[in-house]
Amino acid sequence: MKLTQVHLDERELWDRLKSGDTNAFGQISTHYYRILFDYGRKFTKDRELIKDVIQDALLVLWQKRAHINPDENAKLYLLKIIRNSLFKELQKQHLRVADGQFDELEFMEPEESFIISAESSQQMNAKLQLHLKNLPKRQQEVLFLKFYQDLSNDQIAEVMNIHRQSVANLLHNGLRLLKNRFFLTTLYFILARC
Template sequence: MFRSSSQNRPSESPTDAALWHQFREGDEVALGELAERYYKRLYGYGSKFSRDREAIKDCIQDLFLEIWDKRHTISEPDSVKLYLLVSIRRRILRRKTGDKWLEQSEELDFDAAVVGDLPIETAIIEDETSQHYVRKLQQLIPQLSRRQQEIIYLRFYENLDNEAIAEVMSLSRGAVANLLWRALKELKEYWYAGLLLLMIPGLYLLQ
């Protein structure tokens, strides 16, 4: 798609902001490095909305081609990662819904069990006996609503705060906080509180 030439770059990796600035100045290699840096992340997130792998790859490629075409007018975001997550989500959903406007109350297709594990599952797998707990969590998360699964994914996999999640999902910050609280509360109710308090950082705040 875009050329990435790490051998022509300094040994110290440039920041996202530096690469973004460079590509806006016409540096195709800089955009290629951003694409390479975020491709796996965007593919993993997109895969949870659709199992059509080729369609997801097309959306990612189209996204970076559009960014390149708009390089002279596009702004510099506060967070490149957040900008790309918002953009790929909108692009995939437009492709799935045919540009149908979705109300905030509508459930979107999202499957946190597809493609990879969540850190709240893998963080506890320090020995073989922990594998039982990982499997248990993998069974519990799909019992949440689609929207709750997505918020759990963005919070614990992408490390986004509530404000960033709200921007990605086009929700209010209050709605995100409420949905996250309810999701964690339901997980706590599905399983006894003591084990989850040890496994999910920050869950003690619900007490």
């Protein structure tokens, strides 16, 4: 019931934005800023660049508000703008971006951590973060969008501009690698304590 209300509130804000309501624009900007900033940090450490890209994205949102599809999901729309804008900016700066892929970017580990209920959760969490950081960059991005932004596979495909099956494959392979690596680390940790 709560999820429906949140969805209705977002839909109402989106509709008000389209009609030129500056208060709705302010609420949308405030609500999504942190999400957009955290997503931007997955591609670059340059905080000022991320802030500039977000500011530009919000400006584009305001300028094109009348032409936005009313069924467009606000979060997805903004994530796509941020991803594409960062890609363009990073290309301009000649950072390690090649062939339209983010594979070579330094994809930083998520700030949040998986919740692990165990006595040694802090140590286990550190090991998990290390394993996450060592996954291929696109697997890291898909896992971030899936588990930290709660996006569906279709939504991730839309944000990353890839096929839904590619998302499923990246998720499957990423989780399989994490499971295998984490299992081996946990087993080693348990054996070392014996």
